[in-house]
Amino acid sequence: VQLQASGGGWVQPGGSLSLSCTVSGGTFSSYSMGWFRQFPGNQRRAFVATISSSGDTTLYEDSVKGRSTISRDNAKNTVYLHIDRVKPGDTAVYYCAASRESGGSYLYTEYDYWGQGTQVTVSS
Numbered sequence: 001v002q003l004q005a006s007g008g009g010w011v012q013p014g015g016s017l018s019l020s021c022t023v024s025g026g027t028f029s030s031y032s033m034g035w036f037r038q039f040p041g042n043q044r045r046a047f048v049a050t051i052s053s054s055g056d057t058t059l060y061e062d063s064v065k066g067r068s069t070i071s072r073d074n075a076k077n078t079v080y081l082h083i084d085r086v087k088p089g090d091t092a093v094y095y096c097a098a099s100r101e102s103g104g105s106y107l108y109t110e111y112d113y114w115g116q117g118t119q120v121t122v123s124s
Contacts, residue, residue, distance in 0.1 A: 094118050
């Protein structure tokens with residue numbers, strides 16, 4: 001199973017960012033999907049958002065709740081993350097991940113497959 005994330009780059013504070021992650025080699029519709037991020041100088045991958053395999057259930061980390069949307073298109077084997085009103089504190093490497101558990105999770109240990117990460121820099 002391979003995950004390919006894209007959409008990172010430089011964003012001005014107050015702007016929006018949109019990331020996508022396409023999965024190949026597996027059964028995308030059976031996986032719950034998650035987004036995590038690794039802040040500069042920090043080894044840990046922090047939870048951002050997760051979506052169940054059906055797309056019916058989503059969960060967000062508090063700092064992005066209300067300004068973020070995770071969604072998926074099972075026909076395209078792709079999961080998306082959109083964040084509005086970005087802040088410098090959103091600067092990180094963003095990772096998508098797939099779990100064979102269908103319900104979704106905020107725990108990085110619940111994920112079986114990971115993408116390569118895409119850098120997002122929020123700066124004026």
